[in-house]
Amino acid sequence: MSRSRTPVAQILERLVGPRSELSITAYDGSSSGPAGAKVGIEVRSPLALSYLLSSPGDLGVARAYVAGHLDVSGDLYTALHALAAQADQVTAADKVWLLRELGPQHLRRVEPPVEELPSRFRRGLHGLRHSKSRDSSAISRHYDVSNRFYELVLGPSMAYTCAVFPTADATLEEAQKNKFDLVCRKLDLKPGMRLLDVGCGWGGMVEHAAEHYGVQALGVTLSREQAQWAQKDIVAKGLADKAEVRHLDYRDIKETGFDAVSSIGLTEHIGARNLPSYFSFLASKVKVHGRLLNHCVTNPNTRVPHRSRGFIDRYVFPDGELEASGEIVSAMQDNGFEVRHLENLREHYAETLAGWCANLDANWDEAIAEAGAGRGRVWALYMAACRLAFERREIELTQVLGVKVGAEGDAGMPLRPDWGV
Incomplete structure (x- = not known):
């Protein structure tokens, strides 16, 4: 029995x-x-x-x-x-x-949900990791879900990166505006300057810099839907003479001579072995004394593997890789930039994710009608899990400011930070 x-x-x-x-x-x-x-x-x-x-x-x-x-x-x-x-x-x-x-x-083995991507090995049969074609596919997989879905989750700012909360009771929209403004101040933007924003998303940084700092701003993204949404919004806000977003791989940018570069949430998609060429490329795009602000999710130490695994890799950020802040700093230092400032905003990302989770909960029925129940569940799980990961210091969010110095070591920087902190 x-x-x-x-x-x-x-x-x-x-x-x-x-x-x-x-x-x-x-x-x-x-x-x-x-x-x-x-x-x-x-x-x-x-x-x-x-x-x-x-x-x-x-x-x-x-x-x-x-x-x-x-x-x-x-x-x-x-x-x-x-x-x-x-x-x-x-x-x-x-x-x-x-x-x-x-x-x-x-x-017994059960077939995974349709939202799951194949393993990295099987993806490798369709192109090398971080090749242009495979990066384009990975970005499209995550960002070309539905612009309306992202409007419901992100709110009016359409900013899909860590906000910076000026006070504990600030709203998510206030914090996203404050983030863009902090980046502009760190880059010391002035009217008439030229800004390159790589991995520009729905154009929030491009629009803020053009509207509030009077710069000529160019943004590029591998997501076709992001680029189309951003260009339409730029025109609607009357910024078409100052701002532009292109559907383009950053490696295909032809222009040079920019006064500043912002990279907000792109490094996670670059790959650790490509960091030297990435920062070297960006250094080639800026003038002497030009600044780079790199804003990205980082590992808490250099012992953590770079490659994402499991749920995040199969459902959220295929081929994503994280490095420790020290690895970011080293790559910038070795490839054209003098590092002048580093700031860890880990707790701010936990608060940002809490806001996105609340938005998804409040708009759940419309969100799943737009993108499907499975996709809605993926985003709910990923955002809640990442909020917890930032709180527990399993991951961090780091801003690193670099400058391209002159031949005699002149950096064009003030003796102390000049962005009001």
């Missing part, structure tokens, strides 16, 4: 540990945790368990959640926060025990 199986909810509770803010319900009718818990995890079908047991790393949870076989009632961030500490402690022995309790039938 076979032994009776332990209820699924009790099995999972033993694995993750009891949490006062978390309840678990399962398809077999079992439940655990307090009735008044802030959030609840619902295991809707045996397929959720098959995903968990047959997938490496965080892919199991991601696949089950994106496919709808695992759901969360209440705030997703709160659920991840409750599980984060215990998830770090799950051992191989725990997984063996889980398999024994649930049964070997859950080891």
Whole structure:
């Protein structure tokens, strides 16, 4: 006679540990945790368990959640926060025990959701990593989802990078405007200057610099939908004589002699081995005394692998790579720039993501009607998980300011920072 199986909810509770803010319900009718818990995890079908047991790393949870076989009632961030500490402690022995309790039938491979990209190896069959064609495909995969979807998530600023909150009670829109203004001040922009913004997104930096600092601004992006949206918005705001956004790989920019370059959220897509050529290329585009402001997500130390893996690589930023701030600084120093200032804005990105999560929650029905339930779940999970990662210092956000010095070492910089900090 076979032994009776332990209820699924009790099995999972033993694995993750009891949490006062978390309840678990399962398809077999079992439940655990307090009735008044802030959030609840619902295991809707045996397929959720098959995903968990047959997938490496965080892919199991991601696949089950994106496919709808695992759901969360209440705030997703709160659920991840409750599980984060215990998830770090799950051992191989725990997984063996889980398999024994649930049964070997859950080891069967289940097809991943349609939103998942193939592995890096299979992607490599269609082009080298960070080649122009593969970068174009990766960027399109993430950014050409739907401009309306991004409007709902990002808000009126259409800024998809870390905001800078001037005060703790500032709104997301105020913080995004403050971010663009901080970059302009660090670059010491003046009327009549020429600005190059690489990886310009929907043109927020280009528009801000042209409108408020009187510069001639050129932005480039690999996303066709971003470029079309940005050009239309530039015309609508009456900035067409000062600002332009092109659908273009930064490596194909022909113009030179810019007074400043902003790179806000592009380095994550470049690749560690390409940083020297990237910064060397940007140095070739600016005049002597021209400044570069590089704003990007970074690893907390140089021991963390560069390449993204698991959920982030398969669902969010294919081929993405992060470097530590010291690696960014070294690459800039070795390839045409003197580094003059570094600022870590890690906590600001956690707050930015909290704002995006709130926007997605408030506009959920319209967002999934626009991009699909699976895509909506991908973004909800990715943004909540990244918010937690910034809070726990698993990743950081760093701004590095560099300048192209003259032949005699003249930098054209003030003795102290001149951007009001």
